Amino acid sequence: MTRGPYTVHLPGLPERVTIYEVGPRDGLQNEKAVVPLDVKVEFLARLAEAGLTTIEATSFVHPKWVPQLADADELLARMKPVPGVRYPVLVPNERGLDRALDRGVTEIAIFGSATETFAQRNLNRSIAGSIEMFAPVVERALKAGMRVRAYLSMCFGDPWEGPTPIEQVVAVGRELLELGCYELSLGDTIGVGTPGHVAALIAAFEERGVEAERLAVHFHDTYGQALANTLAALRCGVTVVDASAGGIGGCPYAESATGNLATEDLVWMLHGLGIETGVDLGSLARTSLWLAERLGRPSPSRVVQALA
Amino acid sequence: MTRGPYTVHLPGLPERVTIYEVGPRDGLQNEKAVVPLDVKVEFLARLAEAGLTTIEATSFVHPKWVPQLADADELLARMKPVPGVRYPVLVPNERGLDRALDRGVTEIAIFGSATETFAQRNLNRSIAGSIEMFAPVVERALKAGMRVRAYLSMCFGDPWEGPTPIEQVVAVGRELLELGCYELSLGDTIGVGTPGHVAALIAAFEERGVEAERLAVHFHDTYGQALANTLAALRCGVTVVDASAGGIGGCPYAESATGNLATEDLVWMLHGLGIETGVDLGSLARTSLWLAERLGRPSPSRVVQALA
Numbered sequence: 001m002t003r004g005p006y007t008v009h010l011p012g013l014p015e016r017v018t019i020y021e022v023g024p025r026d027g028l029q030n031e032k033a034v035v036p037l038d039v040k041v042e043f044l045a046r047l048a049e050a051g052l053t054t055i056e057a058t059s060f061v062h063p064k065w066v067p068q069l070a071d072a073d074e075l076l077a078r079m080k081p082v083p084g085v086r087y088p089v090l091v092p093n094e095r096g097l098d099r100a101l102d103r104g105v106t107e108i109a110i111f112g113s114a115t116e117t118f119a120q121r122n123l124n125r126s127i128a129g130s131i132e133m134f135a136p137v138v139e140r141a142l143k144a145g146m147r148v149r150a151y152l153s154m155c156f157g158d159p160w161e162g163p164t165p166i167e168q169v170v171a172v173g174r175e176l177l178e179l180g181c182y183e184l185s186l187g188d189t190i191g192v193g194t195p196g197h198v199a200a201l202i203a204a205f206e207e208r209g210v211e212a213e214r215l216a217v218h219f220h221d222t223y224g225q226a227l228a229n230t231l232a233a234l235r236c237g238v239t240v241v242d243a244s245a246g247g248i249g250g251c252p253y254a255e256s257a258t259g260n261l262a263t264e265d266l267v268w269m270l271h272g273l274g275i276e277t278g279v280d281l282g283s284l285a286r287t288s289l290w291l292a293e294r295l296g297r298p299s300p301s302r303v304v305q306a307l308a
Numbered sequence: 309m310t311r312g313p314y315t316v317h318l319p320g321l322p323e324r325v326t327i328y329e330v331g332p333r334d335g336l337q338n339e340k341a342v343v344p345l346d347v348k349v350e351f352l353a354r355l356a357e358a359g360l361t362t363i364e365a366t367s368f369v370h371p372k373w374v375p376q377l378a379d380a381d382e383l384l385a386r387m388k389p390v391p392g393v394r395y396p397v398l399v400p401n402e403r404g405l406d407r408a409l410d411r412g413v414t415e416i417a418i419f420g421s422a423t424e425t426f427a428q429r430n431l432n433r434s435i436a437g438s439i440e441m442f443a444p445v446v447e448r449a450l451k452a453g454m455r456v457r458a459y460l461s462m463c464f465g466d467p468w469e470g471p472t473p474i475e476q477v478v479a480v481g482r483e484l485l486e487l488g489c490y491e492l493s494l495g496d497t498i499g500v501g502t503p504g505h506v507a508a509l510i511a512a513f514e515e516r517g518v519e520a521e522r523l524a525v526h527f528h529d530t531y532g533q534a535l536a537n538t539l540a541a542l543r544c545g546v547t548v549v550d551a552s553a554g555g556i557g558g559c560p561y562a563e564s565a566t567g568n569l570a571t572e573d574l575v576w577m578l579h580g581l582g583i584e585t586g587v588d589l590g591s592l593a594r595t596s597l598w599l600a601e602r603l604g605r606p607s608p609s610r611v612v613q614a615l616a
Binding site for chain 2: 005006007008009010013156157162163191192193194195196197199200221222223224225227228230231232258262265268269271272273274301302303305306
C-alpha cells in the first residue's frame with residue numbers, strides 16, 4: 001500500500017504553502033477531553049519534529065471559557081521551542097496580552113468575528129466594540145516587537161444569521177489588517193462554504209486592496225468541503241492554510257465529530273500537487289495516531305485512518 | 309443550523325451535473341453486512357424519491373465473489389422502477405449479460421482494469437484478455453438495444469504497481485469506448501489521486517480524441533481527496549460524477565471505513581456552486597441515516613453526520 005501521494009503538478013498553483021498548524025489550540029480547545037500537560041508538551045515537540053514550522057501553541061483565554069487550555073502558562077514554561085519554528089499564541093484581550101508578554105511570546109493571534117451575533121456571543125460586544133478592544137492589544141504587541149495575526153471567524157455563514165455578506169467580511173477584515181496585523185485568516189467556522197464562495201470572497205478582498213498574500217484560509221470540514229475549498233483558495237493565490245493535525249477539534253456548532261481540516265489530508269493533496277510544505281506525512285500521521293489514543297477517539301482524518 | 313449550502317457560482321463550471329449513484333452496488337458490495345432484500349428495495353425507492361435519476365441497482369457477478377449482491381435477480385423482480393430513472397446493472401461477463409437480458413435490463417456497466425495486476429486479481433486475465441472478454445458482452449448488449457457504460461478501475465494507482473501511467477489508462481480506456489460504450493468512468497479505486505493528476509488524465513484523453521463529455525469520474529475518499537478531485541474534473545468539463553449515498557462501501561484495499569465519495573458531500577458542493585443536480589439533500593441524508601442504522605455503523609459522510 002502506498003504511504004504517500006504521487007506527484008502531478010497542476011498549473012497556476014503556488015510552489016510552496018505554509019501550513020499554520022492549529023491543533024494544539026483550535027483542536028484541543030474543542031475536544032471534550034482535557035489533555036494532560038505532558039501530552040501537550042510532547043504534542044508540540046512531535047509537530048515540530050514532523051516538519052511543521054508554524055504551530056499555534058495555546059491560548060491565553062480565561063480558563064472559565066476554555067478550561068482545556070487553562071494550563072497555557074505552564075505549557076509555555078515547559079515546552080522546548082525548536083529553533084526556526086514559530087509558536088504563536090491566541091490572545092483574546094489586553095489581559096491575555098499581559099500574560100503573553102510575561103511569557104516572552106513573540107507572536108500572537110487575535111480572534112474577531114465577521115457577524116454581529118457571533119461577536120456578541122463570543123466576545124460579548126458588537127463588531128465595532130471588538131475592533132476597539134483589539135486596537136490597544138495590537139498596538140502594544142507591535143510596540144513590544146511581536147507579530148500579530150488576525151483570525152476572522154464566521155466568514156461564510158453563521159448559525160444565526162445565515163450567509164455572511166461578502167462586503168461585511170471584507171470591511172471587518174480590512175479593519176483588523178489596518179490595526180497592524182500582518183495576516184488575516186478567513187475562517188469558515190461552521191464549515192458551510194463552497195469553492196465559488198471562497199473565490200468570490202478572496203476576489204472581493206483583492207478589489208479592496210488586500211492581496212491574497214496577506215490572506216490565509218481556515219476551513220472546517222463539517223460538511224466535507226474543506227479540501228475543495230482549499231484548492232479554490234490556492235488557485236486565487238493564497239499560500240497560507242490553517243489545519244489541525246489529525247483533524248482534531250469537533251465543530252462547536254454542529255453535532256459532528258469533524259472539526260478543522262486535517263493537516264494530513266491537506267498535506268496529501270499539496271504533496272500530490274507537487275507543492276512543498278516541509279512536512280513528513282508519515283511522521284505527522286503517527287503523531288495523530290498517538291494523540292488519538294490519548295483523546296480516546298479515532299482521528300477524523302481520512303489519511304490518518306487509511307495509513308493506520 | 310443551516311440545512312444546505314449557500315449558492316455562489318464559480319466561473320467555468322457546468323450548469324448541471326448528473327450524479328451516477330453507486331450506493332446500492334459499489335456501496336453495498338463493499339459493506340461487511342449483507343443487507344436484507346427488503347432494505348435494498350426500499351433503498352432504491354428512497355434514492356429515486358430523493359431525486360437521483362441514475363442508480364446502479366446491483367450486479368450480476370457470481371455470488372461466490374460478491375455474496376452481498378447474490379439476490380440481484382430477486383431485487384430486480386421486486387423493485388418498482390420509477391419512470392424517468394435509469395437503473396443500470398453491473399455485468400462482469402456473458403453469463404451476467406444473459407441474466408440481465410432475462411430480467412429485461414436496459415442498461416449495463418462493465419468493469420475493466422487499467423493495471424495488469426488488478427486485471428489478473430479481479431478478472432483472472434490480462435488487460436488484453438479482459439477486453440476480449442468484454443467485446444462480445446458489449447456487442448450483444450448493443451444489439452439488444454442496451455446502453456453500456458464502462459468502468460475503468462485503478463486509473464491513478466494500484467496497491468501493487470504504484471502510480472498507473474497516464475498513457476496506459478488512456479489506451480485501455482479508449483479500447484473500452486471503442487467497443488461501443490457510451491461513457492467511461494475513471495475510477496480512483498484506492499483513492500490516492502490528487503487534482504493535478506485528475507486534470508492531467510482528462511487532458512490526455514482529450515489529446516487522444518476522447519472528449520470530457522464521454523468521461524465520468526469515480527473517486528474514493530480513502531485519503532480525503534474525492535471532492536477536491538471532483539472539483540478539478542468539473543473544471544475540465546466532466547459532467548457525470550459517481551457517488552455513493554452516505555459514502556457507504558469501505559475501501560477494499562485499505563484498512564479504512566471510508567469508501568466512495570458520499571453523494572451528500574458532493575451535492576453540498578454542487579448546490580453551493582449553483583450546479584443543478586435534481587437531488588433533495590435533506591431527503592437523501594435521511595435515507596443515508598436510515599440505511600446507516602440498518603448497516604450498524606455511522607455514515608462516513610461528513611454532511612450526513614452534521615445534519616443528523
